Amino acid sequence: MQDFVFHNSTKLIFGKDKEQLVGQESVSYSKKLLLHYGGGSIKNSGLYDKVVSSLREQNIEIFELGGVKPNPRVSLVREGVAICKENDIDFILAVGGGSVIDSAKAIAAGAHYDGDVWDFFEGKSTIEACLPIGVVLTIPAAGSESSSGTVITNEDGWYKRSTGHITMRPQFAILNPELTYTLPSYQTACGITDMMAHILERYFTNEKNVEVTDRLCEATLKTIINNAHIVIEEPTNYAARAEIMWSGTIAHNDSLGVGRIGDWASHDIEHELSGIYDIAHGAGLAIIFPAWMKYVYKHDINRFVQFANRVWDIEIDLNNLEKTALAGIKKTEQFFSSIGMPITLKEVNIDSDHFEEMAKKGTENRPLGNFVKLNEEDVLNIYHLAK
Structure with a gap:
């Protein structure tokens, strides 16, 4: 066995109806956040309304960016980075599965960087810090809710690459198995x-x-x-x-x-x-x-x-x-x-x-x-x- 240091800082909140706690978990990090999600499934299921209601109860200002696709694209990440920089957003809430969380992580890294976020995936630059991230998980699969890595696809050449940093681990992740019933x-x-x-x-x-x-x-x-x-x-x-x-x-x-x-x-x-x-x-x-x-x-x-x-x-x-x-x-x-x-x-x-x-x-x-x-x-x- 090799020597190791194990440190996982993600707070995991597991169980029924726990998504109702997202507001009180988020407010300790920010009063202004980017709500990041995929297509229409969280709206069709009612989860979107629950999350927004919980955030508004804490008087949190919400900026939104939906549209994350499976195999998330760097073009949307760049859009998210721009939103965070232009509005001084200092927290990202990812509601979805691994693709949404990975996209949120890449945005979190890019928001702390003056160059292009793809530099991290090409190894041209090293991540030093990320915006804090919270998660409401809807798809158990990627494990991105408490991992330190992200995988993003660049449409220019269709390169799919990974990068990571310890600050990419979400601050908290809410895991309610009921949210997976409709998958x-x-x-x-x-x-x-x-x-x-x-x-x-x-x-x-x-x-x-x-x-x-x-x-x-x-x-x-x-x-x-x-x-x-x-x-x-x-x-x-x-x-x-x-x-x-x-x-x-x-x-x-x-x-x-x-x-x-x-x-x-x-x-x-x-x-x-x-x-x-x-x-x-x-x-x-x-x-x-x-x-x-x-x-x-x-x-x-x-x-x-x-x-x-x-x-x-x-x-x-x-x-x-x-x-x-x-x-x-x-x-x-x-x-x-x-x-x-x-x-x-x-x-x-x-x-x-x-x-x-x-x-x-x-x-x-x-x-x-x-x-x-x-x-x-x-x-x-x-x-x-x-x-």
Whole structure:
């Protein structure tokens, strides 16, 4: 186990009707804020009215910026930065899922910077401070409600890139599982896949003697697996929704990664996919992660055997460890498919036209991954495995 410092400052407020507390939580940070959200869903559900009412009870001045899309765009981020600077806004409230929160984080960083916010994503500048952020979570998936990172897409070249800083962690996040009842089953499944991928990125490590976090990763994965079909088949099952929502937060608040170095190649490979084709991030991960597994499993077959046994309850064949490892990968694919996720590029009508472009863009600054370092040819091979 490696040395580590773990610090997560986000206040998590979990439970029924907790969105009604957003005003009193926000007022301690500002009397003027930017309310950031996506499309019309929060208005159709009545959540928008609840949030605005709670804020107005505290006499908070509200500026609004809606329109966040999945795979959030830097053009809207720039618009948000301008609003914050022009109106001396010193707090951002994100109401939505990971895309809204990531967009809010990028705005928060850009508002403290004289240059273009995309500089942070290209590595031309380093984030030093962000405006404080609050969250009302509506989609359990990305874990952005308490993470220190953000992912944004630049329409100029369709680059999807990440950046982060400790000040990007939201000051508070309100998590009410009831707010997820109306999510379409496909969106629910995408979120489940995303949170599982966050755990798997940390699980597949070269670090030895990390049993505590191994077991925590395995337990969280099994909890997600056990409740996935319930939330899809029974959308208003509060108990199952609560398990999924809390798992999504745990998956990406960094507690499962302490003392170990995660991989993150699958996320980077998928970013090129959704950057160009604009598919749902979770769907892209369901396609790419099993392909990555098939490509690298021989690097540490014992870890893949452990994964198969502890997560999928596959009996270990001591005479054929490879058989056990491959069975675990197969079970992963089957699970993604069972909740309605695609597991091949063909299923989402993506051919090989941009494989070389994506492999080149993804590796132009560095090899991908830590479990196994992947160059351009490796990434290209993984895209072909995912066909």
